[in-house]
Amino acid sequence: MLVSMVTAPVGRPRSxxxxxxxxxxxxxxLVDVGYAAMTMKGIAERAGVGRQTVYxxxxxxxxxxxxxxxxxxxxxxxxxxxxxxxxSLNRFLVxxxxxLAYRALVGEAQHDPAVRELLRATDPLAAPxxxxxDGLRPSxxxxxxxxxxxxxxxxxxxxxxxxxxxxxxTAQVRxxxxxxIAAWER
Numbered sequence: 001m002l003v004s005m006v007t008a009p010v011g012r013p014r015s016x017x018x019x020x021x022x023x024x025x026x027x028x029x030l031v032d033v034g035y036a037a038m039t040m041k042g043i044a045e046r047a048g049v050g051r052q053t054v055y056x057x058x059x060x061x062x063x064x065x066x067x068x069x070x071x072x073x074x075x076x077x078x079x080x081x082x083x084x085x086x087x088s089l090n091r092f093l094v095x096x097x098x099x100l101a102y103r104a105l106v107g108e109a110q111h112d113p114a115v116r117e118l119l120r121a122t123d124p125l126a127a128p129x130x131x132x133x134d135g136l137r138p139s140x141x142x143x144x145x146x147x148x149x150x151x152x153x154x155x156x157x158x159x160x161x162x163x164x165x166x167x168x169x170t171a172q173v174r175x176x177x178x179x180x181i182a183a184w185e186r
Contacts, residue, residue, distance in 0.1 A: 018047070021047040022054060022058075023067060024068075025044075026061065026068050027068055027098070029042055030100060031097060035061075035065070065105060066101075066105060066119075069101035069124050070122070072096065072097070073092065073102065074124075076091075077128035078128060079132070082132055082153060082180070085153075086153070087170065087173055090157055090168060093161040094165070094166070106162065125150075125158075129153060132153065133150060142184045142185060143184040152180060156168065156172075156176050157173070
Protein backbone atom coordinates (compact mmCIF):
# COMPACT_ATOMS: atom_id res chain seq x y z
CA MET A 1 0.00 0.00 0.00
CA LEU A 2 1.23 3.49 -0.79
CA VAL A 3 2.22 5.55 2.23
CA SER A 4 1.40 9.24 2.08
CA MET A 5 4.33 11.62 1.85
CA VAL A 6 2.52 13.74 4.41
CA THR A 7 3.09 12.60 7.98
CA ALA A 8 0.01 12.95 10.13
CA PRO A 9 0.67 14.89 13.31
CA VAL A 10 0.60 13.20 16.67
CA GLY A 11 -2.83 13.36 18.23
CA ARG A 12 -6.19 11.94 17.40
CA PRO A 13 -5.97 9.26 14.71
CA ARG A 14 -7.53 9.93 11.34
CA SER A 15 -11.09 8.90 10.79
CA UNK A 16 -10.95 6.74 7.67
CA UNK A 17 -14.44 7.90 6.72
CA UNK A 18 -13.40 11.55 6.95
CA UNK A 19 -10.14 10.89 5.08
CA UNK A 20 -11.99 9.15 2.22
CA UNK A 21 -14.54 11.99 2.12
CA UNK A 22 -11.75 14.56 1.78
CA UNK A 23 -9.99 12.57 -0.96
CA UNK A 24 -13.25 12.23 -2.90
CA UNK A 25 -14.04 15.92 -2.37
CA UNK A 26 -10.71 17.03 -3.80
CA UNK A 27 -11.27 14.89 -6.90
CA UNK A 28 -14.79 16.28 -7.34
CA UNK A 29 -13.69 19.89 -6.90
CA LEU A 30 -10.84 19.47 -9.36
CA VAL A 31 -13.34 18.40 -12.00
CA ASP A 32 -15.96 21.00 -11.03
CA VAL A 33 -13.88 24.15 -10.45
CA GLY A 34 -10.26 23.33 -11.38
CA TYR A 35 -7.10 23.45 -9.31
CA ALA A 36 -6.72 27.22 -9.11
CA ALA A 37 -10.23 27.79 -7.73
CA MET A 38 -10.05 24.92 -5.25
CA THR A 39 -9.61 25.96 -1.59
CA MET A 40 -9.06 24.12 1.65
CA LYS A 41 -12.37 25.61 2.89
CA GLY A 42 -14.16 24.31 -0.20
CA ILE A 43 -12.62 20.87 0.21
CA ALA A 44 -13.74 20.71 3.86
CA GLU A 45 -17.26 21.84 2.96
CA ARG A 46 -17.56 19.35 0.08
CA ALA A 47 -16.28 16.55 2.34
CA GLY A 48 -18.60 17.49 5.19
CA VAL A 49 -15.76 17.87 7.68
CA GLY A 50 -14.37 20.83 9.58
CA ARG A 51 -11.48 22.84 8.20
CA GLN A 52 -9.47 22.00 11.30
CA THR A 53 -9.80 18.32 10.35
CA VAL A 54 -8.40 19.00 6.89
CA TYR A 55 -5.55 21.18 8.20
CA UNK A 56 -4.71 18.63 10.89
CA UNK A 57 -3.85 16.08 8.20
CA UNK A 58 -2.69 18.15 5.22
CA UNK A 59 -0.98 21.54 4.90
CA UNK A 60 -2.05 22.33 1.35
CA UNK A 61 -4.57 21.37 -1.29
CA UNK A 62 -1.66 19.98 -3.32
CA UNK A 63 -0.91 17.46 -0.56
CA UNK A 64 -4.54 16.30 -0.53
CA UNK A 65 -4.67 16.07 -4.31
CA UNK A 66 -1.35 14.21 -4.35
CA UNK A 67 -2.59 11.63 -1.83
CA UNK A 68 -5.81 11.07 -3.80
CA UNK A 69 -3.88 10.78 -7.06
CA UNK A 70 -1.22 8.45 -5.67
CA UNK A 71 -3.73 5.99 -4.22
CA UNK A 72 -5.68 5.83 -7.46
CA UNK A 73 -2.54 5.54 -9.60
CA UNK A 74 -1.44 2.45 -7.71
CA UNK A 75 -4.81 0.83 -8.38
CA UNK A 76 -5.22 1.95 -11.99
CA UNK A 77 -1.68 1.43 -13.29
CA UNK A 78 -0.93 -2.05 -11.97
CA UNK A 79 0.06 -4.02 -15.03
CA UNK A 80 3.05 -5.70 -16.59
CA UNK A 81 4.48 -5.38 -20.05
CA UNK A 82 5.40 -2.12 -21.74
CA UNK A 83 2.52 -1.90 -24.20
CA UNK A 84 -0.31 -2.74 -21.74
CA UNK A 85 1.24 -0.35 -19.22
CA UNK A 86 1.40 2.52 -21.68
CA UNK A 87 -2.19 1.88 -22.76
CA SER A 88 -3.28 2.03 -19.10
CA LEU A 89 -1.17 5.18 -18.63
CA ASN A 90 -2.95 6.74 -21.64
CA ARG A 91 -6.35 5.97 -20.07
CA PHE A 92 -5.22 7.13 -16.64
CA LEU A 93 -4.01 10.51 -17.88
CA VAL A 94 -7.00 11.22 -20.11
CA UNK A 95 -10.01 9.51 -18.49
CA UNK A 96 -9.33 9.12 -14.77
CA UNK A 97 -9.96 11.87 -12.21
CA UNK A 98 -6.63 10.80 -10.69
CA UNK A 99 -4.96 11.38 -14.04
CA LEU A 100 -6.50 14.84 -14.17
CA ALA A 101 -5.14 15.40 -10.66
CA TYR A 102 -1.69 14.27 -11.77
CA ARG A 103 -1.79 16.65 -14.73
CA ALA A 104 -2.87 19.52 -12.44
CA LEU A 105 -0.03 18.76 -10.05
CA VAL A 106 2.53 18.64 -12.88
CA GLY A 107 1.28 22.02 -14.08
CA GLU A 108 1.37 23.52 -10.59
CA ALA A 109 4.88 22.12 -10.04
CA GLN A 110 6.17 24.38 -12.81
CA HIS A 111 5.89 27.42 -10.54
CA ASP A 112 5.38 26.09 -7.01
CA PRO A 113 8.56 24.64 -5.47
CA ALA A 114 6.62 22.81 -2.75
CA VAL A 115 4.49 20.96 -5.30
CA ARG A 116 7.58 20.26 -7.40
CA GLU A 117 9.28 18.71 -4.36
CA LEU A 118 6.16 16.67 -3.56
CA LEU A 119 6.20 15.16 -7.06
CA ARG A 120 9.98 14.75 -7.14
CA ALA A 121 10.00 12.91 -3.82
CA THR A 122 7.33 10.39 -4.81
CA ASP A 123 5.96 10.58 -8.32
CA PRO A 124 2.77 8.47 -8.47
CA LEU A 125 3.92 7.04 -11.80
CA ALA A 126 7.31 5.93 -10.46
CA ALA A 127 6.36 2.63 -8.81
CA PRO A 128 4.24 1.18 -11.63
CA UNK A 129 6.81 2.31 -14.20
CA UNK A 130 9.61 0.71 -12.19
CA UNK A 131 7.65 -2.57 -12.05
CA UNK A 132 7.39 -2.67 -15.84
CA UNK A 133 11.07 -1.77 -16.30
CA ASP A 134 12.22 -4.35 -13.74
CA GLY A 135 10.40 -7.02 -15.76
CA LEU A 136 12.08 -5.91 -18.99
CA ARG A 137 15.62 -5.24 -17.71
CA PRO A 138 16.93 -8.85 -17.58
CA SER A 139 16.37 -9.40 -21.31
CA UNK A 140 17.28 -5.89 -22.47
CA UNK A 141 20.97 -5.23 -21.80
CA UNK A 142 20.91 -1.85 -23.56
CA UNK A 143 18.37 -0.37 -21.15
CA UNK A 144 19.81 2.76 -19.54
CA UNK A 145 19.77 3.54 -15.83
CA UNK A 146 16.30 3.60 -14.24
CA UNK A 147 15.57 7.34 -14.34
CA UNK A 148 16.40 7.61 -18.03
CA UNK A 149 14.63 4.35 -18.89
CA UNK A 150 11.47 5.58 -17.12
CA UNK A 151 11.61 8.85 -19.06
CA UNK A 152 12.11 6.97 -22.33
CA UNK A 153 9.18 4.65 -21.62
CA UNK A 154 6.59 7.11 -20.29
CA UNK A 155 7.81 10.40 -21.75
CA UNK A 156 6.03 10.24 -25.11
CA UNK A 157 2.68 9.35 -23.52
CA UNK A 158 2.90 12.00 -20.82
CA UNK A 159 4.13 14.64 -23.29
CA UNK A 160 1.32 13.92 -25.76
CA UNK A 161 -1.35 14.25 -23.09
CA UNK A 162 0.17 17.36 -21.48
CA UNK A 163 0.57 19.18 -24.77
CA UNK A 164 -2.50 18.03 -26.70
CA UNK A 165 -4.84 16.55 -24.06
CA UNK A 166 -5.13 13.52 -26.35
CA UNK A 167 -3.59 10.10 -25.77
CA UNK A 168 -1.31 8.37 -28.22
CA UNK A 169 -3.17 5.98 -30.48
CA THR A 170 -2.78 2.24 -29.99
CA ALA A 171 -0.65 2.16 -33.16
CA GLN A 172 1.57 4.95 -31.84
CA VAL A 173 2.02 3.16 -28.52
CA ARG A 174 2.91 -0.07 -30.33
CA UNK A 175 5.45 1.71 -32.55
CA UNK A 176 6.97 3.48 -29.56
CA UNK A 177 7.34 0.21 -27.61
CA UNK A 178 8.78 -1.68 -30.60
CA UNK A 179 11.33 1.08 -31.25
CA UNK A 180 12.31 1.31 -27.59
CA ILE A 181 12.61 -2.45 -27.10
CA ALA A 182 14.75 -2.75 -30.25
CA ALA A 183 17.08 -0.05 -28.91
CA TRP A 184 17.28 -1.66 -25.48
CA GLU A 185 18.12 -5.09 -26.90
CA ARG A 186 21.44 -3.84 -28.30
